[in-house]
Structures are given as structure tokens and as C-alpha cells.
Amino acid sequence: MRIEQIEYAAAVARFGSFRRAAEELHISQPALSETVRKLEAELGVNILDRQRTGAIVSAEGRELLPHLLDVIEAARRLRSAADEQHESSRAIKLGTVSAATSPLLTATIRAFRDTHPTTQVDVVLVQQQLLHRALLEGGLDLGLVNYLDGDEVTPELHTVELLRGQPVVCIHSDSPLAGCLSVSTAELMAQPLIAMRSGYAMHRYLNRLLGGEKPAFSYSADGAEMGKLMVAAGLGVTVLPSYSVFGDPLEQRGAITARKLADDDTGVRLVVQRRRSSSPSRATRDLHKLFTLEALAYAAAVA
Helix, strand or coil: HHHHHHHHHHHHHHCCCCCHHHHHHHCCCHHHHHHHHCCCCCCCCCEEECCCEEEECCCHHHHHHHHHHHHHHHHHHHHHHHHHHHHHHHCEEEEEECCCCCCHHHHHHHHHHHHHHCEEEEEECHHHHHHHHHCCCCCCCCEEEEEECCCCCCCCCCECCCCCCCCEEECCCCHHHHHEEEEEEHHCCCCEEEEEEECHHHHHHHHHHHHCCCCEEEEEEHHHHHHHHHHCCCCCCEEEEHHCCCCCCCHHHEEEEEECCCCCCEEEEEEEEEECCCCHHHHHHHHHHHHHHHHHHHHHHHH
16 A cells, blocks of 8 residues: 555545546546555455546545545655755755854854754855845855944845944954043054955945045954954954954953944944745754844843
């Protein structure tokens, strides 16, 4: 006995016609009829009464039909569970503009690994414009992106805010600026400045803040992690979202610290995004949920 035999018999019973059932199942009518006859022979019961005008469920078939439907539903649940298991064992591609919030990222992936040990998470560093394109084209499952106040959010992407902060000056703990409560734009301009490359939110922010003026000396860095390492090495200062600095291992070890900008109150937020038109796997949904939970814990820890 095969599950398709039971499904075929149920389809004939539902449509009351071999012809209509065959059309719905996309098989020939003779093949459908032969399959149902083999099932009836195996069960020793005529499930259907064949008539010129169609087919109706026999008296014996009416007693068996609930059991046939139970088998079909059980098979459907089995297939669904197998599909979920398959989806959960595949790789999830997570794009981020940088590994800017390493405590949040590592905590989330660690928690995800505990519940999805067979699912690989590929973290890919991508500039924001390319990240959006990859999400929309299906090349990425989830994306972590920084947005400044006033930035337009791509409407085709489902967006959930994880963290909110403000741009801060990331400095070496021994810097004279560490003794200040805040740093002015003029003081920032007098320092060797480690600027993010084009494509990062902080690159746009610095251009807007400095109004085209050039600092005393500047470096370029790909992403916040490289910027923080350069600050820790004493090469200069950089400007990052506050949630990229507070709670970072370098900040916790006392190698770097951060100060507010005295003459700017721009807000910046970290969001997680996915394509609206897609149907994410269970594993992707679980990772998305973990990001929101871990973001709450992270925000509370650094508050």
C-alpha cells in the first residue's frame, strides 16, 4: 500500500469523478483507475461505486474514508516535519556592513548554535548598497545594517530595529580626549582620523559632519572592527555608533573608550532586514528572533 494510492482514492471521492480527479492530479484517467483498483484489491473492499455519471463512495468506503484521511494528514505532517528539518540543516547567509557590534553578533550566533547545531551561519561583510541588492535578489537571508536619522529604509525589505544609539568618538584610553566629557568637531579635526570607506553609514555621517573640511591627517578603514583595532594601536580616533564601542572586548579591556560629540545629536540605529516577498525557513526565523532577544539583553547590559 502506497500513500499515493490513498491520496488518489480520496481525490476521486472528493470530486465524484475519475476524470476530474485525474485532471486535478495531472495523471491519465486509466492510470488513476488502475491505482485505485489495486488499493481496493489490497484492502478487499470496494471504496468507490463506479457509475456512468461518475463515482461515489460506497457504504464500505464511507466507513474507511475517515481512516484514509487520517493517513493522508499524517503523511502531510511527516513531510512538513522533514522539510523543516532539511531547512534547519542548511546554511544561513547573514550579511552585515561590518562586524560592528561583535558582542551582539557573537552572542546571537552562540545562542543559535545551541538550538540549531547542524545549521551553518555564513557571516559576509558587505557594503550597504550591495547588501540591500543581495537581500532583494535572494543572495542573503538576513542583513544587519546601520541607518542614520533621516535615511530612507528600502520598502521591499522587512526591517526591525535592534539597537539605537548615536555617533561617538572612539579614542585610545590614554588619549588626552579621554579626560573630556565630549569632543567638539574642532577637536576631532585636530586628531589623526580613521574614517570608514565609502559605503558605510559612518562615512556618510563624517562627510556631513565635517562639511567637506579635511582633518589634520586621515586613514581609511573597512569596517568598525578594523577602525577599533587601529584606535587601540594608537594610530588615531574614529567615529562609530555608540553600540559599536560600548561592550566591545577592546572597550572592556580598557584599550579604547568613547566620548560624545559636543555639537551634534544625530541618531543611528542597527536594524535586521530580510526580503518581504520571501518565505524564510524556520531556522532563519529563529535566528531573526534571537537577534531581537539578544539586542534587548545587550542594550540593558551597556545602559
